[in-house]
Amino acid sequence: MHPAPSVIVFTTLSGLGFGLLFWLGVGVAVPTGWTAFAFFAIGYILAVGGLLASTFHLGRPERALKAFSQWRTSWLSREGCAAVAALIVTALYGTGLVFFDQRWAPLGWLGAALCIGVTYTTSMIYAQMKTVPRWRTWLTPALLLSISLAGGALLAAQITLAIILLPIAAIVQIAWWVRGDNALGRSGTTLSTATGLGHIGTPRAFEPPHTGTNYLLREFVHVVGRRHSKKLRTIAFAFGYVLPVMLLGLPGAHVAAALAILSHVIGIAASRWLFFAEAEHVIGLYYGKRAA
Amino acid sequence: MTALPETTQRKLGLVIDLDTCVGCHACVISCKGWNTENYGAPLSDQRPYGEDPSGTFLNRVHSYEVQPPATSTAPHPAAQLVHFPKSCLHCDDAPCVTVCPTGASYKRVEDGIVLVNESDCIGCGLCAWACPYGARELDAEEGVMKKCTLCVDRIYNENLPEVDRVPVCVRTCPAGARHFGDFADPDSDVSKLTAERGGFDLMPEQGTKPVNKYLPPRPRDQLDAPPQTDVLAPLLDTVAHESAGLIAWLDRALSKV
Numbered sequence: 001m002h003p004a005p006s007v008i009v010f011t012t013l014s015g016l017g018f019g020l021l022f023w024l025g026v027g028v029a030v031p032t033g034w035t036a037f038a039f040f041a042i043g044y045i046l047a048v049g050g051l052l053a054s055t056f057h058l059g060r061p062e063r064a065l066k067a068f069s070q071w072r073t074s075w076l077s078r079e080g081c082a083a084v085a086a087l088i089v090t091a092l093y094g095t096g097l098v099f100f101d102q103r104w105a106p107l108g109w110l111g112a113a114l115c116i117g118v119t120y121t122t123s124m125i126y127a128q129m130k131t132v133p134r135w136r137t138w139l140t141p142a143l144l145l146s147i148s149l150a151g152g153a154l155l156a157a158q159i160t161l162a163i164i165l166l167p168i169a170a171i172v173q174i175a176w177w178v179r180g181d182n183a184l185g186r187s188g189t190t191l192s193t194a195t196g197l198g199h200i201g202t203p204r205a206f207e208p209p210h211t212g213t214n215y216l217l218r219e220f221v222h223v224v225g226r227r228h229s230k231k232l233r234t235i236a237f238a239f240g241y242v243l244p245v246m247l248l249g250l251p252g253a254h255v256a257a258a259l260a261i262l263s264h265v266i267g268i269a270a271s272r273w274l275f276f277a278e279a280e281h282v283i284g285l286y287y288g289k290r291a292a
Numbered sequence: 293m294t295a296l297p298e299t300t301q302r303k304l305g306l307v308i309d310l311d312t313c314v315g316c317h318a319c320v321i322s323c324k325g326w327n328t329e330n331y332g333a334p335l336s337d338q339r340p341y342g343e344d345p346s347g348t349f350l351n352r353v354h355s356y357e358v359q360p361p362a363t364s365t366a367p368h369p370a371a372q373l374v375h376f377p378k379s380c381l382h383c384d385d386a387p388c389v390t391v392c393p394t395g396a397s398y399k400r401v402e403d404g405i406v407l408v409n410e411s412d413c414i415g416c417g418l419c420a421w422a423c424p425y426g427a428r429e430l431d432a433e434e435g436v437m438k439k440c441t442l443c444v445d446r447i448y449n450e451n452l453p454e455v456d457r458v459p460v461c462v463r464t465c466p467a468g469a470r471h472f473g474d475f476a477d478p479d480s481d482v483s484k485l486t487a488e489r490g491g492f493d494l495m496p497e498q499g500t501k502p503v504n505k506y507l508p509p510r511p512r513d514q515l516d517a518p519p520q521t522d523v524l525a526p527l528l529d530t531v532a533h534e535s536a537g538l539i540a541w542l543d544r545a546l547s548k549v
């Protein structure tokens with residue numbers, strides 16, 4: 001799949017922002033006044049900034065409001081509805097903390113549940129795709145949720161939580177990579193089933209339908225070299241998970257925590273780039289671009 | 293509404309005969325022409341005469357080589373070249389429809405055609421992600437999703453002579469490799485053709501239940517027969533039985549060396 005910067009920025013930042021808002025809503029951190037304002041502002045800038053970035057990949061962004069209508073069937077529509085609900089409820093909860101020094105706990109819990117809902121619906125947009133075997137697993141929601149919660153704990157300055165949640169996210173990440181590497185092979189979709197010619201012999205793509213490129217090749221057929229991918233996985237793993245945990249163990253809380261957050265964001269962005277770039281859409285088979 | 297209908301009254305679709313298709317791309321060009329000039333946003337091209345040309349098409353023809361396995365009777369079987377037109381299959385369980393966040397994508401109850409309401413499409417591309425066949429293309433100029441309409445503006449068009457009320461790819465095909473009809477009717481030509489020739493689905497394991505069917509290429513039973521250069525060959529006699537003159541002398545001299 002084409003690793004579109006808008007979607008990488010969106011899923012990385014929104015995941016982090018909704019993770020932070022989740023921990024604020026649950027009440028693990030209960031800041032008030034200006035401190036609360038700063039925490040909520042960071043959460044909103046990340047969550048809303050990510051959502052805005054996602055509209056850049058639309059062909060007709062001016063019609064984006066229509067996307068709230070099909071929540072009965074579409075995960076993308078559900079994600080939009082969940083995001084708006086989460087932002088409104090969390091804003092009300094934040095108002096209490098910032099302006100009235102009041103913690104309206106039930107509102108916080110509802111907001112937290114909705115924040116989880118946003119990340120879950122985002123992940124299901126990918127996990128539902130039968131056409132992309134690497135994504136079609138319960139590990140995809142597990143991956144996005146564990147990263148969101150770990151990153152959120154990091155931002156909420158919950159050192160203990162972060163030290164527990166980051167390694168959990170790291171384990172899910174490894175499981176997701178290992179499973180994904182032969183997902184296309186195990187999916188049963190091959191050039192033989194794609195063309196129905198398998199009963200004659202082994203089909204091979206002889207000539208593509210067009211000499212130039214097209215939307216399908218640009219959007220769905222992105223091939224990452226194996227060595228390139230290994231290096232990026234190492235970077236994603238080291239910066240996203242290992243380095244933040246090590247930094248949190250160091251004395252000098254504020255500087256170390258800031259560096260841990262920075263490192264985590266870099267690592268997760270790399271992981272998210274691979275999430276798209278390595279995902280094989282079965283359309284690639286028709287073009288002879290996949291080994292399976 | 294992007295929920296799929298339980299059933300459709302008719303199942304209009306195509307039969308594509310892989311045995312007959314000659315790979316001329318006439319269906320591709322006629323489709324581009326009709327669907328640029330008629331219903332919906334035109335199928336745009338980007339830099340058509342410049343570097344890196346690209347454009348939107350609703351129908352594309354791939355070509356595949358199939359190598360039959362060697363057997364004791366045919367130790368070196370010849371590979372077969374199969375031209376493979378591909379467009380929307382108007383699936384019964386169309387995954388492109390249910391993912392649409394705006395309700396722009398829908399499947400019609402009356403005839404099963406999968407369409408896009410272009411004024412509702414936000415161009416998110418998710419339906420193209422959900423389609424395993426690459427049947428949908430986002431138009432770079434209009435920012436909306438384009439797909440085969442089964443020429444819905446031809447098949448019911450009473451301004452056209454009756455013979456033209458079929459999808460333009462079917463009308464154009466010079467080899468007769470494309471057939472249009474109702475698969476819900478077991479006595480229709482397309483249903484009979486599919487039953488007779490063993491029509492099959494593309495990627496059945498994806499569970500999309502495509503309406504369009506493909507007919508397999510017939511075995512090329514003459515390909516591995518001993519070569520015969522010309523049907524007239526047995527009737528033609530050799531003109532010169534014995535050589536003479538300088539060439540004959542040279543031939544004799546060289547063969548003695």
